Amino acid sequence: MSDVIDIFTTGGTIDKVYFDALSEFQIGPAAIPDMLRENNVHVAHRVTQLMRKDSLELGDADREAIRAAVAASDASRILVTHGTDTMVVTGRVLAGIAGKTIVMTGAMQPASVRASDAEFNVGFALAAVQTLPPGVYVAMNGMIFDPAKTVKDRAGARFVQEG
């Protein structure tokens, strides 16, 4: 097992950037490498961009590809950045990968805009992945959630534990 934190990016709003010519947001390159460098983060890590998709567009094959990448990693600590709309769906697919701490995070606002929750969530998730025992977690807005018992409250722009 490697001590390096494997970071897999999949897209989602965290990676959206504004394309002026089209007057719309599209998913750009992964935001996390610049974010970690600018914040002077020296935790050993490597970043792999798996896909650039809004999580509403992820299908079963995409989720299996994410699962395969996580399962194949030699790291015991894995961070997955992901769109928030279906983060818990992918989290449930990742359940059952034994012996790894897998933390998912994302953002309600793109990392490229000023009032974004992206840096806070990534910092929080980076702490969580280094301290939590093996399992799959959603780390968002200062809270840790079990994807099996969590839903996104779209109106409230937050995650909510069920039951």
Ligand SMILES: NC(=O)C[C@H](N)C(=O)O
């Ligand atoms: N905040 C987000 O990431 C929402 C976006 N539609 C997604 O799930 O990819």
